[in-house]
Amino acid sequence: MFKLRSKFVLLFSVIIILSSIIMVSIINYSTRTGYKEFAHKNDITYSNRLVPYIKAYYEMNNSWEGIESIIQIPRGRMGDMMDGRGRAPTPPIMITDQHGKIVLNTLNIDIKRVSKEQLKLGVNINIENKVIGYIFSGSMLVEKLTLEEEYFLGRITNIIIIVTLFILIISIIISYLFSYKLTKPISKLSSASKKIGSGDYTTRVDVNGNDEISMLGVAFNNMAKSIEDSDSWRKQIIADSAHELRTPTTLIQGHLEMIIDGVYKPDKKHIESIYNETKVLTKLIQELQELSSAESGSMKLNIEKLDINKLIKNTSETFKAGDSQEVALKTEINKNIPLIDGDWQKLKQVVTNVLANAYRHTPIGGEIKISSHLKNREVSIIIEDNGCGIAKDELEKIFERFYRTDRSRNRNKGGSGLGLAISREIIRLHRGSIYAESEIDKGTKIVIKLPVT
Template sequence: MFRLRTRIMISFSLIIVIGTILMVTIINITTRTGYRSFAEQNDIDIARSMTIPLEEYYTGTGSWDGVESILLFPLNRTSQMRGMMGRNPGPGGRTGGMLPHIILTDSSGRVLINTDPQISEDRDRYSRDELEKASKIIVNNRTVGYLLVGTMIHQGLTVSEQIFLNKTMVVILAVSLLILTASIIASWLIASRLSGPVSQMSLAAQKVRGGDLSTRVSVWGHDELSELSGSFNEMVQTLEKNDRWRKQIIADSAHELRTPVSLIQGNLEMILDGLYKADEERLRGIYDETLVLSRLIEELQLLSSAESGTMNLNLEEIDPEALLDNVLKVFTAGAEKSRIELRNRLEGTSEPLSGDYQKLKQVFANVLANAFRHTPEGGFIEIRSHMDGKNLTIEIEDSGPGIPPEDLEKIFERFYRTDSGRNRNHGGSGLGLAISREIIRLHGGKIRAASPEGKGAIILISLPFKNR
């Protein structure tokens, strides 16, 4: 199987070879046709220039006797250009230095003068049809003779003309061969340039398939191949990031599940060994741990379905103000008990949203529960809203210690806690905000965190209106 570079080079080379052959063929045909046309026109001009002195000669003498003495002189000057263009005399070519082949006939077509009888087969007469191209010699409105020059006599090129054209073609072929060689070398370089990144990505893909997610390819230039290389690097980087997340999720899940399982196992072992009594209080504690374990598993399943896009949303028209009022009522008693002021600053929330009521209720409950965990006694939690174009933005602010700048994006990751020393009993499962982010994303909205210096945390949730 040919490699990509070889296939590209062969393709380019075939195109170049075919193009060169066509070019040489066209140049050859064009050169010969053009030279032939030039020769014919030049011979016509020579013949016309010679008819004037020949007409004067015939007018003065009344015959063609002795015309040989003046036949050569007027031609020398006119034939200079033709001679410089390569139509030099040679064997079977011209007589008289640079003069072309000339035939003079009388009015009946009988040959009077033939400067090269070998070429014209020493003919003594030409027919009317053969004299159609000849230059007429007219005296007193009467045709007294015909003059044939060069191509009017013989249709083909002379030997010297053929030699000139052959030499020209040799030069053209030599130049074409140089161009062909340079083009093949250039095609090899282009093929290497095009196939290099592809080969590099092929090797990198094999390494990635083998599990080496640290593999990267070089990115050169700003063309499609460089974009492909950049996309490959981004893809591998995403795979590497997802792999790290997967390992972290497994480790975090195992850690979170280990605590309730260990408590359940420890208590049961103590009961089986007779160290603890299986009384209601002991069994209630074990039961509570199973509830924690069950809730954690449910949250993991919920987050997994949200991230994979398999979560089903029961979309309906939602009054955001009524939704938020219901959520706030759940926390009213807890706020009074903890002496936390719960401020309701909802404005302009009468326009309906389209969403899953229970899922959105869970989002706001998660955010408020998180705010309560971080708000000290005597603090406040404020919920406010405003319209932002086609979206409704809801802000939930607390008077807690705030969020470090480096943690503003991380708080929406699984099992992430701003205080690493806080466990699930005091800091929640670490899945609430991650679940909230995915639910909001499925609704076409956005959720982010802010923490102005000297203030608490602010969670901003934007959701699109139904009719905008």
């Protein structure tokens, strides 16, 4: 995780450094360009202010001879353009005639003649609308800064660089702190993942905030809880399976030992007893295999168009024909129920499991009702009894493996505890749902919902 933090700091530092270099370059370029534009405009202004005096000199002498004396014009004539000694102040100037011949040059530029293109850069000196010459001041002819100007701009550049370096250092420190804060929860997630990988499924991470990393922490905690629940469920399944298998195998072993020791004779009675226990054991193993197949999604369904009302009648008649006459079974059929896609045998198995549970928990003289309904493109099969009912905290648990609401019941009276678990998985494979509603001493209602396709 330290490497990730270093990568963040390095990335931020590179971005900041590149941004700083670009910023310094832009500011320096803008400053120099702006200063040159300012100096150029100032030179033009200065040249325009000199034109009247140069023009007056030319009109007075009718030639450019002695024009260099213009820089010695007394202060009273040149006004505020003269320094305290009566001399023309900087910047230096260049004056040419109308053809570009240089008549005065204090610009410190080694040039003998100004070209026609260069003359366009100067300020015209006109007499009666006739150009008699041109004047250039400072950087008008050649964009060249003086040493003083270069020194001034250099100081500005140095100040910009110093300020930028200060900002750069502060930014790198802030980026490090930000990277630390960003990677700290990721580091905790990594550490927690290693603990879960080593088998500590109780590990959780603290979640603060509602950003993406916090959402990742919430997802991690949910995953850890799911793994913990799955592990607990796996251990419980192993324990329950071992418990359920132990009883018939113990009985079989006991009977066989008695026969071997001569306590029991190997007659039909004792052999039938052993055989019955093997049937219980076989049924339990088959149900475990069926439940495992359904949960893994490998259970094969023989999907066909089927009539739910017909399935209800067929299953009900099976129970009515059996040894269940002590409990009344009523059916209510909705004739508008459409055909649905489903596996006849599997859905009949579900209804049979639910009815069998209802019979087990309904007292003699009680009543069970099975009905069909249609609502919102869903077909419902509702099985109700007026038995002992189920406590609210046990309603969801009745669909778990090996769960019995009455722990005192044995397998013969209470079933294996796998029927409703298998039923739930079969309904899930049909993209439906199954749930229970119940009140103590009033009865239980199981609702099976299947989609109409």
